[in-house]
Each structure stands twice: as structure tokens, then as C-alpha cells.
Amino acid sequence: MGLVGESGTARDRLAAIVGSLYVADAPPALAIDGVPPRFVVRPADAEQVSGLLALARDEGWAVIPRGSGTALGLGNPPARADLLIDLTRLHRVVEYEPADVTVSVEAGISLEELDRGLGKHAQFLPLDPPGWRARTIGGVLSANASGPLRTRYGTARDMLLGVRFVQADGTVTWGGARVVKSVTGYDVPKLMVGALGTLGIIVEATLRLHPQPEAEGSWLSWFDSVEAAQGFLLAVQASTIQPACVEILDAGALAVLDEAPAPCAVAVSIASVPAAVRAQGELLDRLAARENGVTTRAREGFWDAYDASTAGALAAGMVVRTECLPTSIASTLRALESIARAASLRSRVSGCGPSGSLRAFLEGDCPADSWRDRVVHALREQLAPQGGSAIVERCSPALKATLDVWGAADPESFALMRRIKQEFDPSGVLNPGRFVGRL
């Protein structure tokens, strides 16, 4: 230790792989949950990522992959952090034949850049997690991040057809296919979605695209109670309306957006041909009226404002995402409200109705034990009977120290997850400690 051996210093060995321009000491601002990595490296391609991981394995280093950095706050604090691998230089479009309605891209491409290319051919990738424009596809897939469009188009697992990733030992691996339909071998892409980079670093993705709809119309329906809003949600689901987005917003979320005050509102977007947008909009209005709701056209730019308010809140304060059944939306909203009040926190809640995925943005001073017991555990208790969960998407390292941000997986399926992690990353190179059960 301390001597420069024949292979040089750690920095030299990194530079030998990516070039000295692309190795730097990690600045303190890049600390993850208070854990600072030693180096930040910016590889140019899959081969360099492979070289970096092989080196990391040999050196016993812990590696943290990074796209835009948007979701680096997701997960438990890293057990160790040596190398931050910034993937934004991998941003090429590998293959795009519009007539296939699929695209293959490198992991570091931003969704905005991708969207620009696809838009020229009236196609798009319907993944719109908060702040989506700046985010990279690799990060979005790894975090399994989604946004309002999931109501119609599903989540990353429904779009990822093929994936190239680098395993913890540096092996470059491909799973899935470049075509829209393939059952050749195991569906490896499913395993990489939402794995937070703990099984491999995604370097390339083949994605199913969708044609851009010809017309889009958005409406906001205001309700006197969360129960009425839920009634409307379920009525929409039980109708022939095919909405693109159905987001539910509580009073706080409406206030942030400068919308008219109400206990609860539901924003619906419908995308189709103009006549069908009109017809479904009229039906929406009737369904809302049955719950004594008032419906108006959403103002121009509503969805961008909604995205900005969510993205902004995810970059500060405390955020808990709850997953519940659509029929439990109202009771979950009520629980969030009373839990926040009991912990003396200000809260606002919004999220996707049909998938039962809500985000609570919390502000205020919260002692660690109160955070753990009165907020997170209380929520988990409320949601457990239906198989729901409460994931802490963001909070300070001090608050994180008190709990597992993911909640406990059931022991049997966790045993499988642990064996998978053991099999593919036995020495804990990739994002150690960050995933479910601190895998």
C-alpha cells in the first residue's frame, strides 16, 4: 500500500482504461447519502465499463453507476463507495429504424435527446418519470421510474425489449431481443429493470416505442372528498374510456400548481384522434358529475407544470411513495394526511390512480424516531394487509439511518433475491447495501 507498483496508482489504472481526462477525484458534492466516492470516471463505451468493473472486482472496490444523478438519492446509503461511474458519455443512438417502432440506444442518452430524435418520426417512448427530460434511459430503467403515462403504456418492464449490461466481473452480457416479440430464453431484461444497478450496469437498451397520438385533451375534475375522487377513478376504469394519464391530486398538490382549491382532484389526459378525444372527454364529464365533481379543461402546460412540481419536490425534503390497490386510494390518502399531521409535517400527495402509486411530499422538522415510527412504519402497517408498500424515495442520511427505505420484503422471496445477488455479484461490487434488504 502506498507504493506505486508496476501498474501504477489506482488513478493510473483507471486512466489506462478511460483516459486521464476522464478520471477525477470525486468532489464532495457527489457524495451519496453522505458517503463520498473516491473517484469519478466517465467511460466512453461498454468496453471501458467492462474494464472498469473488472478492475473494481480485482481491487475490491464498490462501484456506483450514475446517469443524470436524479435517482441517486433512491436506496439505502451505500455500504461502501469507491468508484462513481458516470455513464453520460454513452449517449449514442445505436439503431433506429422508425418502421420497426423500436429503438436501440446507449444507456446515458437523456430522454429529452431521445425524444427529439423520435419526434421527427411522430414516435415516442412513453416513459415520463418526474423530471424526465434530463434523466438518462439507463437510470430510468434501473430505478424503474415512471410517470403519468404509465396508466396507458405501462412501466419500463413493458417497454424494455433487450438490454446490454456489464456484470460485476466485467462480462458484457446481452439479454432479450431487438424485436417486439421474443421468448427466446429467460426474460433477462425484466431482471435488470428496477434492480438499481445491483446486478449489472446497463449500457444499452432496445425499447418498444409508440406512435404519437394525433390529438390530446386534458381535463381536471374537482371533488369534495378523496372518496368521491376514488369513486370517479374507479368509474373511469370501469368505462370504455382509454385514458393516457389519470393522476390524483390532494389539496396541497393543487395549491402548488395554483389550481382552484378543493379537497381532491383528478387530472385525466386522453390521447387519440380528435373525435375520440372529444367523445371521451364528454363521458369523463358525466362520470365526474355522478360523484358531484366539476370538470374543466386543464390549462395549457398543465402536465409540464405537474412534472416540474413533482421533480422539484423529489430533489428536496422527504418523499414517500406508497403502492396500494386502486380501491384503497382514498384510505391511503386519508392515512397519509393523518400520519403527516401526527408527525407535525406539511404534506401534499399526488400520483397515478389506476396503478395505485402515490407520492407524499413531506416538509418540516422530524426527529429520526418519529420519522421511522410515526411516519414510515405507520404507513407500512396500513398498507401491508393488501400487499402494498411504502418506499422512502428521499430523506436526509440521518433519517435514512433509522430504517430500510424499501421496507421488508417477505422472507421467502427475499431469500431468492439474495441468492440472485450472491450469484451475480458475490463480492458486492455493484451498489452494495443500497437495494432491498441492503443487498
Next chain:
Amino acid sequence: MVLTPAFVAELARIVGPDGLVTTPEGRLTYEADMHTFYKAAPDVVVLPQTTAQAVELVRLCRRERVAMIPRGSGTGLIGGATAPYGGVMVATTRMNRILEIDLPNRCAVVQPGLINLWLTNAIRDQGYFFAPDPSSQMVSSIGGNASTNAGGPHCLKYGITVNHILGLELVTGMGELVRLGGKVQSRPGYDLTGVTVGSEGTFGLITAVTVRLLHTPEGVKTALAAFSSIDEASEAVSAIIAAGITPAALEMLDEIVTRAINQGVGAGYPENARAVLLIELDGPLAEIEVQARRVSDICQEHRALEIRIARDEAERTLLWKGRKEAAGVFGRVTRNWLLQDAVVPRSKLPAIMREMAAISARHGIRVANVFHAGDGNLHPLILYDERQPGERERAVGVNEELLAACIAMGGSVTGEHGVGLDKAKNLPKQYRPADLGFMARLRRVFDPDSLMNPGKLLPSHPACGEAFQASRPTQIPEGAWV
């Protein structure tokens, strides 16, 4: 593999005496799936009725190191539900109940042996359906659909089976009972549900399935477009997809197939056409009106001979009946056939169809086509007569050249049928050793002793494919579905 009487007695204790098939005649029923080329009867068949019995069975077999082969309705086309190493076949026939229907949350929990169509039948009146619709859906089981990640005509719009599975109850090869996923759509951790769907019984026994249900669309329009060449029909398909229209289904049938269907089930497909497209649009009425006009225009631009739109449900049913029962009428056109399930990128459809014609002509072997054109998922039926010297070899040549052409175009070995015994040998054509190594290691996580459906899905086992092919002719029976 010879099973001891004590072991068989133990099986009987678990499933009851009427849940056991041990006689040679009885076991013969289970020697093959719809790919009857692969015949290998299990030593014994068990028919559990509960999850608890399934757990006990796996634990017993693991203790005794006996292979297990899960089986649903046996309608697979890949030799997946066969027992090349003998062992215990676990048929889910008696686990066929609907456990829960939860329409407000648009999901249901069913046992694996439930017939696909029975689920939709149970909820249709309330305005819901289960989207995956393999052509075998009136007889195939949902557990089998999940195991093979089955497709079907309507997965063009709705996605394949995995897009409709929210959760699984699985007894792993280690005998653990795990509940993966569930009615709540997202949960923390790896997507074990997603990766288990399509694992063809190699991870364990599926004992319950939580599925997503969809609301019936407001309207549906089914059209038939006839063309004077496969080329024009293929160009029309690519043009429809490129125009940003996603039909619910977009199927192609060539002349050999339409004639056989007309004779077999009297579907009334045009007799003068070289290729027919079956196009279904569904969704809001106003939307499908507009789309139907565009599809019709595109077909006209590609010189369609005729465009016929079903006027009512009876006409629609008839158009689909021909398609769904297509494979069943092949006995009329050929003695033997090889079936492929390769996929090409949609833009390559015209090119691969031209290539197919060239390969077919070069070998002097006819190829019939009935397939999911909108997905680029081919189902070429390579026709031959085993009694004619050399014909079988030429048919195999067509099969291999065609598969190579599909893969060279960026395609995939199998789009919906799965790998099973039949296609395991082809995986190295699509994946490199590192990719296959990853899959093999994943399999061991679930089944470290390689007891679950050995010899299937991955090419590591000697029993895959060739060993069988030397001696037996290939035949898919009347009544199979593709």
C-alpha cells in the same frame, strides 16, 4: 429412471390414489405435447389439487433427486411438457379454479390449470377480458401460458402474457413456496414475477397466477384484405405499422392456408387471392372509424383486390374461426410439416417473405404461412412428405436457412411458442456464451439441482433436439394451434 414402490406410495399419499397415473397406457397420454415428434413418457404422472400438495411433491422429488416436469393442457408446440429423462410429471389439470375475481382492481387470481378462455367467459358479461389469446385459448391453461409467455393475435396491441401477469405463486426447485408480486402493481425488489414468466417450468411449479384484466373496448372492427401477392400484403403490413396505427391484431394467411381453411371450416376467404390480411381494430368508436379508413386506404394503395369489413359479430367470428383453427386443417395440404416461430423486425417483413420464397424454390419445398404479421412473428409451415426420399432433409434445410435469415435481420428464434426441447439448440445462434451463461446461472438460483424440467430451454443438455431428430418424422397433429 426406475421409481421405487416406496416413492410411488409416497406420491400417492400426497395427491391421493386418484391423483396418480402409473399405468403404461395412462402415461402414454402424457408422452408428448402438440409437437408429437418428441415422445418421452414420464415414469409417473401426478395431479395435485392444492398448493400444499405441490410443495410436498417438490420436496419429496428433491429429496429423492427425481426430475419433475410441469404440464398444463399439453398444447405446447416445443416439446416442453415431455419427460426425456423420465421422472414425475406434474399436471395441473385438477388445479383449475378461479380463486378470486376483483373487477374494481381489474385483476383475478387463478389456479394454473384454469383454461385461458374460461377466465374471459367468467367476466365477459361484466365488460372485462383477459388479453393474452393464444390460438389454443379454448384449451390451453393459464399456467402453461405463463410458463411459455404465450402470445396470440391480439398481443400486437396488448402485449404478450408477461404484460398481463401481476403475480405468481411458485414452488421453486428448492421446494420453497414463494409469492412473487401480487394484486398491487409495484413492489420493491427484483421483478421475479417478470423473469419467472416464460421460464418454461425450469424455475419450479407455478401454483397460482394473479392476472391483469382489461375493460372491453367500446368498439371492434374486423376487416379482411385480399392481395394478389405476398409481397404486396407484406408491404401493406409494414405501411400500416409505419403509419402509427396499432391494430389489435394483424394476421397474414397465404393462399395455401386460405384454401385449406375454406375447405376445412368454410371461412369463406377469397379464393383468388395469394395473401389475405386479417386486420382487427378496437378501442373508442370514433378512433377505430378513423383508423379503419386509413387502413383501408393503405391496403388500396398496395393494390388490395378486395377489402371486406365484418358487418356483425357472426361475420367477425367466422373470419377469426378460420384463423384460429388454421393449424388444424393442415392435414389437408401435407403429410408432414415443420413449424417455425421466428421473428423479424417489422420493417423487414417484405424482405424476409421474399427470402422465404427464394429458399423455398431453391429446395423445391413448399412453405405455407399463417402468422402474426403485425409483430413480424412468422409461422412458416414447411411442408414435406416423409415418404419421398430426401424431402425431409430438404425441409430441414429450408428451416435452417430461414432461421439464419431471420436472425441475420436482427430477429429472434421464437416469438411466442417458447424454446422447450425443440429450439434449445438454436439459442447459440442468437446469444453468445456469456449471455447463455447468465441464464444458466439464473436457473441454478431457482433450481440448483437441475430437477425442474431438465433438458428444456437451455442448450446445455445432450437431449436437446438432434438426438431425437435422427429417427422420427416430425408431425404436428390435427387440432394443433399456432
